[in-house]
Amino acid sequence: MWVWFHVIDIPHAGENDVLDTSLINYSCAGPLLRFSFLYHKLSPRETEAICRIAVDQALLEAAAIISGAAEDWGNAIAIPNATPENPQKPPRHRPSCALSATQERANCQIRQSSGIKEVVYTGRIDYALALRDPVTQHLTSYLILVQAKRESEFDKARVQVLDYAACIWEARKQKGARLDCTTYGLATDGLRWQLIVIDHDGVVKDGKLLDATLNGWVDVLQMLVAVLKRARQLQTPDNSPKKAKAFVPCHHYA
Structure with a gap:
């Protein structure tokens, strides 16, 4: 895989629609504002486990927006006698949300200028936001891979998620079933977030480093929602009603 580094800006103007915004x-x-206050008051960010609490919260909010769960909640608290289970509202604009967990082990061949070097990765992806078949419940495709580390090891998260993304990218290329093999990864310590993209041609692109402490959660959540939408639109074939439609935010591993 020939690699060049570029910087990308996500989302583009208008990429997130009015409902997303x-x-x-x-x-x-609301939820993230209260969470941030309590998180900074009660949680010294000294361990990876504590850092992952913020990752859980951010990914949950993004998944809820994409899947329709956030829209359900908004209607449930706005309409009299409605509940999240019985929202009493017009049809929502998003498909249903389902939860699952998965683990991926893959052999990866990374093409370099000196030839082909096979690198085997046997670690576990911390988080995988993915699609699954709503009938069989089988996982069908990863949308984003996420690697979380504590603050002092943020750079390690970036290296690891790039490795995992390269494995998935290579597998997609070899299978040859996708029109676009672009693969998305995120490095994070819970508050800092950086997008890593390997496009269809194998070009690695870095997103802007976002910091929820400095800029608030809006930029982070806008990026997460936009990337999830992009990744979902790349499914092959994108016009097949039989392809997976259920959104699956996969839990991290202890």
Whole structure:
């Protein structure tokens, strides 16, 4: 895999629609605002486990927006006699949300200028946001791979998620079933987030480093929602109603 580094800006202007923006703003002014206050008050960020609490919260909010769960909640608290289980609302704009967990082990061949070197990775991806078949419940495709580390090891998270993304990218190329093999990864310590993209041609692109402490959660959540939408639109074939439609935020491993 020939690799060049480029910087990308996500989301583009207007990429997140009016509903996305409304739900993002609601989350950042409500659940994430309260979470941030309690998190900084009660959780010294000295371990990876503590850092992952923030990752859980951010990915949950993004998954809820994409899947329709956040829209359900908004209607449930806005309409009299409605509940999250019985929202009493017009049909939502998003498909249903389902939860699952998975683990991936893969052999990866990384092409270098000096030839082909086979590298075997046997570690576990911390988080995988993925699609699964709503009928069989089988995992069908990863949307984003996420690697979380404590603050002092943020650079390690970036290296690891790039390795995992390279494995998935290589597998997609070898299988030859996708029109676009672009693979997305995220490195994070819970508050700092950086997108890593390997495009269809194998070009590695870095997203802007986002910091929820400095800039708030809006930029982070806007990026997460936009990337999930992009990754979902790349499924092959994208016009097949039989392909997986259920959104699956996969839990991290202890």
